[in-house]
Amino acid sequence: MTARYLQEEHDIFREAFRKFLQKEAYPHYEQWEKDRLIPRSFWEKMGKNGFLCPGVDEAYGGLNADFAYSVVILEELERVGSSLVGIGLHNDIVIPYIEEYGTEKQKKRWLPKCISGEVITAIAMTEPGAGSDLAGIRTTAQKDGDHYILNGEKTFITNGIHADLVVVVCKTDTKAIPAHKGISLVVVERDTPGFKRGKKLDKVGLHSQDTAELIFEDAKVPVDNLLGEEGKGFYYLMQQLQQERLVVAIAAVIAAEEMLKQTVEYVKNRQAFGRKISDFQSVQFRLAEMATEVEIGRTFLDDLIDQHIQKKNVVKKVSMAKYWTTEMARKVATQCMQLHGGYGYMEEYEIARRYRDIPVASIYAGTNEIMKTIIVKEMGL
Template structure:
């Protein structure tokens, strides 16, 4: 079951154990979760009981001190089940790293235990109705008033937004300073003036709750400031490298799943007295997709190793995020076409993949923004 050259015996055993767990606790219920538009908290708690939530945290806080290879395995195995489990990866590999790097010792003692058990579900609130990839343009404000910040504004497209009870929130503490005036506040459930808006009805990823957040004179203790005031933009830029790498990994996994199921389908389906796989057009399309999958996986393997080594791979991560997600979108259309009419039926997994995959080219920074970053770093902007 090893998928990378850097996986050791313990990683292979971990993947096998996790896959077995998901086949029992997630796969049989996934369609129901999609219909209900929510992953139940009971599943989160089961993940916590098994050690699949925030395993990278130090042992002194109850974690397992796992390396990034475990994060890759969890991300891939969750994606194999379905894209609606993406909130688990967001909790483990996107939000928790902010707390690991910038939280005080007291904050860690307060928040980490619940994050490990599933009692606490995290989210990160950056995007606003008028500010997406341009994070410097956020309008939510936080004004210091004694021992509290008074927060006003709104956020949208927040993954885990309905169920999260700990939300890292980007706000303007100096509205005149643009990106240099952004801070990160940790919003806790029950904060006066904080409420949730609609649970958003998305094209895909139906089981993953996504919502609006509303702050109306929300009263947040100064002790919930994450890191230093007005340093939030720098923190976000630092952490986006891993977030975009995880998006590329999930898109690669989804693409592999699509091609695998399509290969099985065309071998079993017949037309004009022979299998669809025997037609040259089918063969050529599958060969092209398999080649692109190999290229994507090889690129990712190199990036993961460099990321684990602490190297700056922003340019290459931006390349991987944009290229792999675009290829995954193309493959979803090709694989649906090769399924014929059945590919358009919800009972076939390819239909779900077709509607789930497009957002990977949008969140964590659109692919257009990825190309701007690449051009700038190459000195050709």
Template sequence: MGKYRFEEDEHVMFRKSLRKFLEKEAVPQYEQWEQDRLIPKSFWKKLGDMGFLCPQVDEQYGGLGLDFRYAVIIGEEMERVGASLTGVGLHNDITVPYIESYGNEEQKQRWLPGCISGDYITAIAMTEPGAGSDLANISTTAVRDGDNYVVNGQKTFITNGINSTHVVVVVKTDTKVEPKHRGISLLMIEEGMPGFTKGRKLDKVGLHAQDTSELYFEDCVVPVSNLIGEENKGFTYLMEKLQQERLVVAMAAQTASEDMLEMTVDYVKSRQAFGKPISAFQNTQFKLVEMATEVELGHSFLESLIEEHMAGKDIVSKVSMAKYWLTDTAKKISGECMQLHGGYGYMEEYKIARRYRDIPVAAIYAGSNEIMKTIVAKRMGL
């Protein structure tokens, strides 16, 4: 795939230096991380030292003040190495923006420098054992007690759950209000706060190096000064930020599709059957042309969405379409590419096997693809 139309010389240079860094610091270690089921915190520190964490943050807090185009490049280059690096994008583009947009001055000065240096690793905790897409029905509560909140509840499937030092937790501060979503707030809960424990690291089908865990809050005492934004406004904040979260997921799926297509084209050219490369068979050619077309369409659609998102437009419908279509397409492509690899595609040493495992969850997280369709249907007035 070609670069995006909006990439200028400085973006190309940024991409080159990031790719060089990852080829040295991530690619050789990635297999080990997958086996360890964890990316070491030392890698986060290196990312911070190089300016690859939260480059969008204002310079006064230690950031570089860069635009979203740099986030696109970081997301793509991380995904090229492997999907288990998704936690970096979550930190940069999903969690930290809540601090930037809704945090007060004191909170920004307290938290942002550490997020940029890699000393702090963030997570966002929405999902519970009994509530996923249905956010209004979460049961984690935060009851005001003087200068503190007392938090009780449990969260699950939390990306960066084990490594995280700072977690934006979605809580109910008002359990009586109707409609229920009006009682939701966001609290920053920090590692080491009394009553906050991390559960087991979850054993997933794919994304093995990505630490995902359960979080428990038992009479967890959190200072009121850790409330992000206003009390009971949390649901509004979440809705405002989900456009970018879903765009980030769509971008990762697109990158995965491009990567799978590239590796499969290389493979079929070198693999022989019946005395000729399997790329010479018409079935192989047709399959690859179909995939190449879908990848091309995805790239163009995504390019236009990134530009509209950067221009500050409300593109919730289109982003919901992109999130469901690009993740479903990536799932389909992973199966087709594995098939074209034959028996080797089922072997762990071939990257397609890992892609095949890593892709499916993208259709589930950040709002399932079924939810994406209901959002679009609603906006179509159906």
């Protein structure tokens, strides 16, 4: 089944991107996982070949492409491995904040290098004491002349080590009531005095994706780096989170498809008790159940992407998709590892890596518990 939002030009683009990844990503991915880092050279190659920020306007060096091109990139990166999630975050989560709320001067200054791969971005929301409760963040930005003085600490920041440009969620008004009205977005650049990286975090999965702590100690940021208006940060976040959660759902469905495909291939070739594992009815039924759930997830996701491209409000459905697809992918990972038997626990089989990588999808971009509270609210309960 071909999704409604995909046209011939998207298929041509996918084929070109796949060829690029076959040369520049697949042969090196295992080494990146060992190195615990994706090299900046790969980002630069992505940029050189036009695979970064395709939706950005041509005036800044982009392709002014529709979101379907981003979907193609997200899908093909996930097929390589989940640790490439940082590129999707750069393309489809961080850059839209600059596009939507940045001044003309900010766009001209930052976007061309984000497209070329010279500049890598991150968004810093989570803190050691505040995750889903964004109103509870403690990082502050106090105005001092023509600068903000930032103080605080962020953690679990995707692209945290490589990031040259960080959209920091902070409080410019600590006395605002309610608290979320004091939140603003301030862009911090790599060489900002008082800004430093904490440790690179050692994760259960996503080994080559750099995740880090970011520390701001009297970091001096020009007021010109304010994104949008003061006090509007929380509202900007709420407007953009729909796409962020859609990005997570896309990755979850692709991961599930890949795990199922690999497992079907494995059981067709592996023998036990004198016959192929795929000949056992219990195995067939488990595969049939997984295939059905994966297909349901894909059908729902494609419809959702189509509605998102049409700029419809799909907050409730996106929350449903993010929650359901990530839970589904996690179940598929467990079942697929089990069907691989002892080999599923060996690093030489990709299912072991997928099994490690998928659980965090139900945590980031808003935990699945938060997704359920949004669904409940949208239902009027």
